[in-house]
Amino acid sequence: MSPYELIKRPVITEKNTMLMEHGQYTFEVAPTATKHEIKEAVEKIFNVKVVSVNTIHVPGKTKIKRRRGIPRGIVGRSKGRKKAVVKLAEGQRIELFEGV
Amino acid sequence: MKVQTETLPGRRARLEIEVEEERVGREMDRALRRISNQVTVPGFRRGRAPRVLVERAVGRDYVLREASKELVPDAIAAAVEQEKLEALSEPQYLNMLSTEPFRFEVVIPLLPEVQLGDYKSVRAERKPVTVTDEDVEKVVNDLREEEAEWRAPEPARPSRKGDQMVVDMEEHIEGSEPETEEGLTVALGEEVLMPELEAQLEGLEVGKDYELEVTMPEDHPNKDVAGRKATYKVHVKEIREKVLPELNDEFAARVASGVSTVEELRQRVRQTLHERRETEERNRLLEDVINQIVERSSVDMPDLLVEREIDHQIEHLEEDLKRSKLTLDQFLAFTGKSRDQLREEYRDRARERVVRSLVLSEVAKAEGITVEPADVDQEIGRITESIEEDARRDETRELLSGDTWRRSIENELYDRKLVNRIVEIATGEPLYPEEAEARAEAAPEAEEQAGPGEAEATSEETGAEAEFASAVEEAPPGGPVSVESAPSEAEPGEKS
Secondary structure (H helix, E strand, O other): OOHHHHEEEEOOOHHHHHHHOOOEEEEEEOOOOOHHHHHHHHHHHHOOOEEEEEEEEEOOOEEEEEEOOEEEEEEEEOOOEEEEEEEEOOOOOOHHHOOO | OEEEEEEEOOOEEEEEEEEOHHHHHHHHHHHHHHHHOOOOOOOOOOOOOOHHHHHHHHOHHHHHHHHHHHHHHHHHHHHHHHOOOOEOOOOOEEEEEEOOOEEEEEEEEEOOEEEOOOHHHOOOOOOOOOOOHHHHHHHHHHHHHHOOEEEOOOOOOOOOOOOEEEEEEEEEEOOOOOEEEEEEEEEOOOOOOOHHHHHHHOOOOOOOEEEEEEEOOOOOOOOOOOOOEEEEEEEEEEEEEEEOOOOOHHHHHHHOOOOOOHHHHHHHHHHHHHHHHHHHHHHHHHHHHHHHHHHHOEEEOOHHHHHHHHHHHHHHHHHHHHHOOOOHHHHHHHHOOOHHHHHHHHHHHHHHHHHHHHHHHHHHHHHOOOOOHHHHHHHHHHHHOOOOOHHHHHHHHHHHOOHHHHHHHHHHHHHHHHHHHHHHHHHOOOOOHHHHHHHHHHOHHHHHHOOHHHHHHHHHHHOHHHHHHHHHHOOOOOOOOOHHHOOOOOOHHHOO
16 A cells, blocks of 8 residues: 555644644545554655554444435445554654644 | 825815734734634634634634734824815725735825805895785685685586585496486586596586586597497586685684784785795895805815715605605616606705805804803703793703703704804895894803904814714704704794
8 A cells, every 4th residue: 555545634623733833744544544654655745754654444424314204314434544643753844734 | 104195176085004914913913812712612612713724723813903903904004194184074996906915095185175156255135025905805705715615606607617516426428338427516617637537527507417428638648439329318407606704803803813804814815924024034034145156256175975864865765755654776677767866856956055065164164153051041041941830841941951952952052153144244234134133232252252363263173074064964953054044934833
């Protein structure tokens, strides 16, 4: 898997912008990615030194689609995701998030 | 800030304003902060999102527009100050020229410029008012006409001009169905009926039946019947003649309260006529004087003022219409005019009013005419003094001391002072000599307060714009200076 497939997109939320101040950047990653793969991928893409990687699975939620004629609706599930919080070496930054 | 000013005709100025980048940036920042409280960026609570993200979410144009709301008025105000312009109101026209640099153009209406003519050389003459015996007799006779009764003549006689007849009538116009009407009252000699029919109605007798042949006139408003032959079957039920009441003391007492003899009635009529003609003459004189002053002066002003005056006139019209339960749209439909046509019709008159009002307030300034709170107090005292009952007098006094009433009294006093002054200049006598004397006797110190020095102080306080606005805006109901609001029509009771 190429680094670009592994690292899907940055996750920009209020909480994560706060983490950035401590040099921690959050990405959505492929569900199968391991911490080591993530470390290498981030280092390669952004040309930075990664100190540590924390990952978390966000399970999908049960969604019920209401429809006319179907009393209880159609039960479905939204996609889950895997997030990785990457800590960079002291003083390093990732440009993609710059200005945020 | 860079400003280029260009003067346009009709007291307007066109400004091209360029705001410094730094100032624009500051205002953009502030705008972003305001916007950020109103938009939700996914992942963030309201107001917590970083500015860059907010800007990306709403777009730079939106931020710029939001920033302009503060930036533009501030820049205009600063530019007006910098260029030492006397703005009349908000800009009439605003156009963005470019955003980087931040550059826009506005057209600002300026305060009118009044070149006051030599109003002191205006001369007019107050014509003496006369009431002749014939005038009095004519009014007395009119009164008798009004009180006339319709009675059957004694002895009975055929109908003649001036009579009223009560008839049953069947109208049969050739080519249409006959129509009958019973108990119809027709008047002879009033030219209500077709002349041909009316002529035949003369000389008829009570209780008899007649058949009258008439050719409908060619110019009859109803085209279907014009020129046709018609038959009228008429049954005369009554003939009445007009009987004027005898001119005696009993009649005099009946038509006028507080009068018991004919001689008193004549006096009363003479007095009323005299007063009315006095008022007419005053109005004519005042009109004459004002026209002369206006003629000698020239006014340069933005059209906006005229438009505003037209707005006022139309509002007035609308209010009048409301009283007869009509809307302006209904009125327009009825008269077949568009709103614009109506405005056009009002334009000349409105312009005249504005010019008049401007010139006169300039005269007032030159003459140092002001109304002090003390004058208003005194006037309230004068109005209420005739009320005998203590409680009611206090009540009225309180009512009149309210802001609205005080202002309206103030306007009225101002009007009166002003017209007195200009008429005095033109004729050597104030318009209302008696009152001026009474006033001068009652409060000499109040008059002194209104000296020219004081006047200047107040006009500076109010600010040219405010003063001017009141001159024009309030012109219709008892505004400072318009002939319509001459005191005869501007009694306090009519103003509420």
